Amino acid sequence: MSTVPATGRKSMPGLVNPQHELHTIAVELAERFSGVFAEETVDRYVFESYTALARTAKITSHLPALTAKFARDRLTALAQSKGAAAHNVPEVLFVCVQNAGRSQMAAALLDHHAAGRVHVRSAGSAPGAGIHAQVVEAMAEIGVDLSQEFPKPLTDDVVRAADVVITMGCGDACPIYPGKRYEDWHVDDPAGTTPAGARLVRDQIDARVRELLAELVPPDRA
Template sequence: MTPEPQALPGLLTPEASLHRLADDLAARFTGVFARETVDRYVFESYTALARTARVGAHLPVLTARFATERLTALAQTEGAIASDVCEVLFVCVHNAGRSQMAAGLLQHHGGSRVHVRSAGSQPAATVEDPVVAAMAEIGIDLTAEFPKPLTDDVVRAADVVVTMGCGDACPVYPGKRYLDWQVRDPAGLTVGEVRAIREDLDRRVRSLLAELHTAGSPA
């Protein structure tokens, strides 16, 4: 039985919203997943995000995005949804700085040639404000992004996993390419200091994209 979620301030009855979301996702993934699987992913995703949420009013919307991403990743892993581009996952500790910046940069430079996800081993409540500001300076909008916990499904769906400071938190599966980037953590830094991290990540991302393009295959 799926446990009933606990309400947060600003969200008095999460059950109704989550059941509606499960209805929508069950219809979207008809023939791919049983309703029980969809329900479990929706409620697990809500619970995971609620651990660090400061305000519950936007949590159903974030849950919808997170659950959809996880179910899509699971469907890709099981071969129910085909992916003809390289799947890249960036992982850091809080998913509030380095991994968000790298994901934004790779999506910006790679466009439709790649599909990018990010996650954190210990996700924070929000993306760091100086990170959002520094990325906005080069035309990359992170205001709609939010920290997401690292889950097994997104790791399994990735062709390339790039870790930054999260140690052994990321599970290792055969057939995937793993990279560990030594990049300074932007937590607590000024926008000026974050710019240097942004430039470091931009060079690394451009190099990775060139390698992926040259290889002509996901892994």
Template structure:
């Protein structure tokens, strides 16, 4: 006897409930007094569901979802002023978060030597890191093997002091007082290694150019507060 469509399991029932709930409880203890357990659980399950939509392989997805949820909760706590920032926060955005924004984040983290905290996201995240992008970054000793495409969420935008987009159009939420840059960088998808190297070097030059001004910023440590810092050709206020 064939099953009807109504007998199919609901998408949420396909989630590894036990592990996600355990992760949510542990994160709730970490953020006790900052977020309610219900808020933490919602972020954990939302993070898993959003990653599952595009993941090619789901075997390690719960642990990746925990990493994503952990970063989102930290970003939300920073945006709400519950956690102070030690260094400026930079968010790189492209469409799939599988190439340009991943390379930019790795290069900014590398060049800043801990003086900047970097995140990246995609307006329509892909299913994995572009192989040629990973290869050309490995040539510089930078490993993208543990990275993964992440969907763009309001919490990471709200936590950022500088938002740098690369071809994602109007997908990024705009928050008053933040700094926005739009880098006209070619899409490496489908390009050969030489072309991807050229794109990497273009991004690296832009990172080097922007870094001194970003490092000089005072990170915001309360909602709605960002450093007032700008220069011609540098980071501008929206």
């Protein structure tokens, strides 16, 4: 039976005892990835994901649910990079500093336009506590919901799984692996800007995303 050891692991603020929740998550993910990863690997990913999110999460009561999503996506990425999970469409990773603005916008827009023809992830080199309110509002204006998204730390597994890595203002934080396409998009940071400024950034990113999608999935293959 999968378990998350409690030894040396302190509860994070806002959760009196997260061990039961983490144990439940680990058991479910171990079953999901049975035959791909050992239970010990799943346990480690669950706890590491929880710890990473707890450092920055604004609403700690949601941490177990966020941990489950983050750990599942990381394990999927790891399985893809090892050839143990399907990799049927291009994988794109967007990275900025906080994963609270530009990279979230880009990932949501590409996912929206691609409609399943591309798989998208996003991450931050120093993730913030939550997505900027003006970014959520600007995206909602065009029918793209970011209310359930959250900043995620940049991890090696999601970089390894990506075919294309797009960075936006995070410098050299993203590791470089051969065989991947890397681009750096120079786009203003919407943090602290006005609603009009957030819309401008959104539209700039949208234009770039549409160009990227046309390259990854040409119209004659759509």
